[in-house]
Structure formats: C-alpha cells, structure tokens
Amino acid sequence: MFTFELPEIGEGVVEGEIVRWLVKEGEIITPDQPLCEVMTDKATVEISTPKGGRVQKLHGEEGDVIAVHTPLADIDESSAGAAPAAPAASEAPTPAPAPAPAAPQPVAMPAPAPAPQPAAAAPAPRTSGKTLSTPAVRSHARSMGVDIDTVVGTGKSGRVTRNDIDAASSPAPVHTDRIKAPPALPAPAISPVAARADEHMRIIGLRRKIAEQMVKSYRTAPHFTYVDEVDATELVALRKSLKPAAAARGVKLTYLPFIMKSLVSVFTEFPTVNSVIDEDTFTLTVRGEVNIGIATDSPHGLYVPVIKNVEQKNILELAAEIAEVTERTRAGRPQLSDLQGGTFTITSVGNIGGRFATPIINHPEVAILGVNQIHDRPMVIDGQVVPRKMMYLSPSFDHRIIDGAVAARFVSALKARLESPASLLLELR
Secondary structure, three states, X not given: OEEEEOOOOOOOOOEEEEEEEOOOOOOEEOOOOEEEEEEEOOEEEEEEOOOOEEEEEEOOOOOOEEEOOOEEEEEEHHHOOOOOOOOOHHHOOOOOOOOOOOOOOOOOOOOOXXXXXXXXXXXXXXXXXXXXXXXXXXXXXXXXXOOHHHOOOOOHHHOOOHHHHHHHHOOOOOOOOOOOOOOOOOOOOOOOOOOOOOOOOOOOHHHHHHHHHHHHHHHHOOEEEOOEEEEOHHHHHHHHHHHHHHHHOOOOOOOHHHHHHHHHHHHOOOHHHOEEEEOOOOEXXXXXXXXXXXXXXXXXXXXXXXXXXXXXXXXXXXXXXXXHHHHHHHOOOOOHHHHOXXXXXXXEOOOOOOOOOOOOOOOOEOEEEEEEEEEEEXXXXXXXXXXXXXXXXXXXXXXXXXXXXXXXXXXXXXXXHHHOHHHHHHOOO
C-alpha cells in the first residue's frame, strides 16, 4: 500500500485547500494521473500521483485545508493494471421497467342525432368563426365588460351592433329570443409564485482565499480613500493616435500602460506608496522594483496577476504583457509566479461603469489605485464651457503608513502626468 502525501508545491507554501477530487475511491489509476486540484496562494494546481493502482482511500473532503506532507490518498499498487472495478450494488444501473400493457383503445361512438328544435327557439350563439362587428362596437363591448363573442347580432348577416352590446349589458329585461346571456366566467385562477428553496454552498477554493485576504486587509489596515478627477482628454487622444501602430505589432493598447508608467514616475517622489509591510516585525519595505498587480475579473473569481519590473518596460511592452497575463488568468491558467511579488495594485472597472469606488488594499501592500470610467462632461476652461473627457481616480491607502496630505500630493502628481501624457513617450524604458 502506497500512501501519497501532499507534495511541496512552491517555495514557502506550507498548506493547500482541496478544491476538487478528480478520482474516486475504488478507481484504477495510472502513474502521473491527476488526483485532485489544490489551491495555494490563489493558484490552483493539479496534483498528480507518482504511482498507479487502485485508490483505496481519499483523505479529506473538498474544501479541507491540509498541510504539506499530509496523506492525500492510499493506493493499492498490487491492483495496477487491473480492470476497473465493477460498480457497487448501490451504483448498479436500475433495470429498465417492463413495458406497460397497451391501453385499450376507445371505441368511437356515433354522435346522437340532434333533437328537433322548436320553431320559436332563439338562435344559438356562434361557437366558432369571427364575430361580425365594427372596431368601434368591439371597443364599446370591452368598455361595457361584454364578451362580444356571446352576443347574437341583429344587424345584417348577424353583425353585432352597438344596441346589441347595450342590450347585453343592461340589467333590464331584454328580448330573450334574441340574446343569450353570457355564461358565468370562473374566477381567475391565481397561481402564487413558489418561494425558491434555500441553497447552501460551502465557500471553498478561490472564493475562500479572496474572503480571507479581504478580511485580513480590512481588519489590519485602517483604510482611507482619496478621490480626485483627471482631465483625460489628451490621454484619450494619445492612445487613439497610437492604437494603429500598436495593432500593427499585434498589441492591444489600453489605458493601463500609460497609468503604470505614470505611477513609476510618481513613485520616485513618493517611494513609500510602493511599499509592503511585514505585520510580524512591523517593518516597512520600500521596494526598488515596481511590480504592479492588475485586479482581473475571471469566471473563476478575482485574481491579481502581477506585471514585474514596470520601470524597465516601455508602453508597448507593458501592453503586450498585460494582454498575455490577463488572458491566461481569465482562462484559469495563471502561473504561481504570476500572482506573487506585487508592490502596488490597480483595480479598474471603467469598462463596466461607475464614477468612483473605495477599493480594499491588496495586503501586504499599502495602497491601491481605483481607475474609473472616462466620461464626457462640460468643463470651464479659460472662461469657456467646453466638453472634456473626465475620469475619477479613487485610491485607498493604509493610514498607518500614508498620511492624508501625502496621499493628496501623490494623487495630484499622478493627475498632472496623466493630463500631459506625451512626456511618457520620451521614456524608452
């Protein structure tokens, strides 16, 4: 019997969460076959078995957090190469029910001959075909609450007239040989909408990691958000002028590379904003590298892939790398290295909408930049009202490290660079 333990997945990783089992007890497996998916540091990793055989026992359930070198599965190697186990009795397929005997077919009965009608009997109301009437008469019938199809018309060719509608709706005695009272209508059936049953979902995998990180950050760092607006008219024009050249190189040019390069410049004036904090020793590390995380919405949840060494790359290089790493992330294939080493984070929901937000810091960083929708607004410039492309910035800061005045100056410096973005093109790196 071989007991397979959770291996060391990455440097500094001491535990992982079982997100999904990929095999079942009793199943015959082969060497290198994936056993389960394990979540560590926001990266989901497939854990494969080094040996084959029959899975005798799986240790842990989906959602359990287990330490490295903890048993994952017991594998009976003597069963390697054996045929797959037959399904247990409880899993045996249910035999198809025997066909029910054919139901006796009803015998068609001849319709009874109609009884003779007295000569004075009123004509029966029509049961099929279109009632003859004018649109005005139909409207009058609706206003009087009369079902026009139950009224026998006295007009030419049986046409229902206004007088016929008035007679049908009048409580006074009417000529019963002409009009048949409308049948009593059943009360409308009211089908109450059934309440949906409660659904209980265990919070596991990435969603649990996000929850734990957000709670840790919000409880640890006293947040404050500072909002300012940027005139992005020149930024929009610059991007538009460069998009064809970027597209010719196969690069999709967004606003993020311009914002990232502006941040690199501003960090030289405000280096503590590009920092990480060690809670255990209460030490601040001001980072020399600028590694900017991009909060990325994906079908699997929120990831923050990191663009490393932003200070060493130009606009097009950043655009290409952003596209590559975010595409890989949205496809659920981020590498563990993609998600580590961040010094500052940008979260942008401008493509969705909204004016500003109060983002939560990506701990252990000390600040995060919220970038919001660019929208047209009338602005007063040199005494004239002109349309401009306006955008709000809404960064949040750790007030233990960043004072309010420092935050305000930092945002003002960032605003100045974004409002005159042409200078960014002078930086080859």
